Amino acid sequence: MPDRAQQPIFNNDEIDLTELLRSLFQQKYLILAIACLVTLGACAYAFLATPHYQVQSVLRPVDRGSLDELNGTGVYELTPAEALGRVGAGLSSYENRLKFFRENQQLFTGLAEPGRSLEQVFEEFNRSAFTMLQVDPKKPNSLSEFVGVSLTYPRGVDGVAVVNGLVASVLEDERARIATDLKVLIANRLFALEQKIEAARASYEASKQAQIAGLLEQDALRRAQLQDELQALRSELKTRRENRIKSLDEAMQIAESLGIRKPTTPSAMADAQRQGQVVRTEVNSREIPLYFMGVDALKAERQALSERRSDDFSEPRIAEIEKELALLSRNRQVEVLEQRKNEDLYLKDLAQWREEAAQLKGIKFDTSTLQLVRLDQLALEPLRAVKPKKALVIGLGGVGGLMLGVFAALLRNLLRPRQTDKP
Template sequence: MNAIPPAVQPPVNDEIDLAALFHSLWEQKLLIALVTLLVGLLAAAYAFLATPEYQVQSMLRPAAIKDLDALNRTGVYELTPEQAMQRVGASLESYDSRLAYFRANPGLFEALRQPNRSLEQTFESFNREAFKMLQPDPKKIDSLSAYVGIQLTYPADVNGVTLVNGLVEHAIQAEREKIAADLQTVIQNRLNQLELKMAAARANYEASKDARIAELLEADSLKRAQLQDELKALRQQLKDRRDNRITQLDEAIRIAKALGIGKPTTPSALGEGERVAQGSVIRTEVNNQQIPLYFMGSEALEAERNALLQRRSDDFTEPRIAEIAKELQLLAHNRQVEVLNQRENEDLFLKDLAIWREEATRLRNLSVDVTELKLVSVDQVAVDPLRPVKPKKALILALGVVLGGMLGLFIALLRNGLRRGASRHHSDQSSLSS
């Protein structure tokens, strides 16, 4: 009995037959078109039913130098156009500044209000998503001039043009108020500093004047004490000299009485004794030795001694005593001290006081109208946009058709793959059964 050979398995062909694939897709063209149409309709529904969003922006550039000249000429506050623009830009970017504008103009944000959110929560969400600051890229140098701007993306029921222009004006006005406050603070600080300088100068002058008066009075007191000491010493010297003279006279009187000399005489005349003079005789004696005092005679000596004993003051015998009295009289009143004490307007003698007063007067009379100060040049104001930036209808429709077509093709390919798998399984089952 011959054995039956096993059935030969047909080779499996995994290669894709492009013609068959295209034919299969063509057979499913209605499915592909239907899916494409469905996705396209969904995209169109979104494009035409979604809330449109618009976009506006405002651009600021540095102001001219002349616009800030009035402020810079004050000499107490300097602000360059670039610095002013940066300050306004910082105010535009400031969350606090935007929130203040939001609170001051609730009507502009009424469309954004949600019943389950607070005012701050509503603004927080809007501020995070809607605003964008515009600045030149620091890595690029092709920008001809510096600028700063703000861009707002907003739904159709919000007045974005008024909101942006109002926010820019609010930021400029806020910076004006800050500059005005800073200017007043700087001026007041300068005035306080000048007042402190003048007060310190007056205190220093008073201390210097008091020190000068004390110095002059001390010098007068010292001079007066020295003159008093000199006067006392001179009077004591004169008294000792008089006492010594009296002692000498007492001794000479005793000698003269012992020699019997009553009248003034000379040694030669005393030696000749009594001689009768014939005719008129003139005697001349030449002697280089001092004649003893007792030759003056007791009568003259006693008269001189009595005069010395009766003397009450020896001041007249010394010219220096009169000079001391004159100097003491001059020291009784220090005219320089009197002049210093009699000064009525002492500010006239303060150094730099006139300069400080002039500066204080200038600062008090400074008048700068900061409310009209042009901090920036508004290069572009926000205007009503011609079309919304979202949604982009043409792009959404094109993407819907493309995605719909791709989805339809994917579904068709999937169905084709499932069919091929089912057909192959059926043929395999038929081969096994035969």
């Protein structure tokens, strides 16, 4: 019998879907067992894990009228947007949060861990729990500006008290900071006004002294000029007197040589000397020579001039000079300037500065009642925890368990040895 031709034997590595489904169905108890175990683990986590809750507080700008009294002081200017920005910066400040944490540790008792400092505990909590709420910068046309803070916290932390307390603490700190700034600004303004007043006083005193010095200098100059003029006049008068005496001496010699003892005139001498003695005097609009006064008159005048002690009476200008010198001995304007009692009355703008200082000193603004922001949403006790989300965790656990069970069944099916058909 002839050998039958050998037929090649092929291994079928293709997956038979029907056989795969049949295999999974046969291992349904394994899949269900794994799914139940995973679901039970998810349920244990959902019910045993520490629940976390979330609260938030939202702040919005106040009306401009709420800040009108502060802005009305004329010292401090604050817009609603600036006030909201300052409060938002305070809420996001790590320093403010740490300060509140230290002052209210009873609100964070659930966070305490042995071997860790307060700062370390707060650092981890601050990094994971706080979230700032603000307008999206990508949407500049938002209907209203706002800032807020959101807190996600575990059981054992009073989140509502933390958020509301933090907001109240930041508002109080901002009010105190505004009060301090207001006091500093008022003090600086008052100090600047005092400096202006002192500078004005110093300037006035310097200008007054300069004015007095100028007046005294003018008087001294005028006095020196008058004294020089007086000395020159007296010297001139003395020279005139000496010249007159010389003229009288010369006239006396002529009169003695002519034998004129008594005052006479050329015509009278002509009548007295008709017989052969003729004296001709030609007068061409000139005074009669002195020697016609006669020796006696000339001697008398010369003696009077020699015995004269002062020539001041002969010059009216000397009396005027002495009058001016007497007036210059006392400057009444200088005396009035030196006798001023309240020199502040003469300071320019002093009344305006004092009025401004009085207004600044009269500012009594109570910042404790200042409304910086409008509390749009107050933190309230949450109705449910935000994590873990039980339904989601259990649902994911069930789905994950089924998938894990199917994967285990497939893996078991692949690792099971196959049976081959024999001829």
